[in-house]
Amino acid sequence: MNGRVFDSARCLSTILQRCKRLEKQLHPQHTKGGILDSQSSEELIARAIAQAFPAATLVIKHGSAQSEYHITLKEEVLVRLDQIGAELNFPTRGSGKITWRDIKEGGPEAVAELIVRLLADAGFTVFSKNGKRIQKRPVPIGRFTFCPDCHENGFMASELKWAGSA
Numbered sequence: 653m654n655g656r657v658f659d660s661a662r663c664l665s666t667i668l669q670r671c672k673r674l675e676k677q678l679h680p681q682h683t684k685g686g687i688l689d690s691q692s693s694e695e696l697i698a699r700a701i702a703q704a705f706p707a708a709t710l711v712i713k714h715g716s717a718q719s720e721y722h723i724t725l726k727e728e729v730l731v732r733l734d735q736i737g738a739e740l741n742f743p744t745r746g747s748g749k750i751t752w753r754d755i756k757e758g759g760p761e762a763v764a765e766l767i768v769r770l771l772a773d774a775g776f777t778v779f780s781k782n783g784k785r786i787q788k789r790p791v792p793i794g795r796f797t798f799c800p801d802c803h804e805n806g807f808m809a810s811e812l813k814w815a816g817s818a
Contacts, residue, residue, distance in 0.1 A: 687782055693752070693760045694733040700764035701731060704786075705771060705778045723778075731767060738767065742774045 670729040682705075695712075698721035703709035708730065711722040711768045723731040732739040737751035755763060771778050782784055 692735075693720070693763075694719070694735065696760040697721075697738070697767070698731075698733050698762045700761060701767055701771075704764070704768045704780070705776065707777060716726065730771070730776075738763075740770060742768070742771065742776070743768050744774065 706708040708725045721733040740748040
């Protein structure tokens with residue numbers, strides 16, 4: 653395009669800033685919650701988690717550059733969301749950190765469902781969109797599962813079968 657390279661993120665950011673400025677000039681009474689002032693993805697995710705996890709509380713901390721969203725239970729922060737990603741402060745099978753750039757598919761709803769599923773697997777009482785309680789998934793035990801006591805692998809499935817038949 654005429655030998656020029658455009659940074660699409662910067663161009664989009666500039667366009668949105670100009671549109672917001674124009675909106676404020678045209679409709680000063682609607683600057684709060686206007687057409688272009690929408691919720692961030694982090695806020696959508698945090699609100700969806702809070703709706704599925706009624707025992708928890710959503711705490712929003714507004715900073716100068718960004719906002720943080722905390723899902724807390726009994727004064728303990730379980731999930732922290734910001735512009736970089738999510739930090740999960742409860743037991744999970746994988747890493748306790750999710751960065752937004754690592755997510756290849758799905759929108760805020762899919763990410764919220766993933767975090768709600770992880771909360772259910774950790775033993776918290778969470779509910780699906782239709783109000784049904786989400787059950788904890790069973791832990792898969794195969795021939796490469798390590799025993800937590802002796803750290804041997806390969807015998808967990810046969811030991812559990814033997815213990816179940818006794």
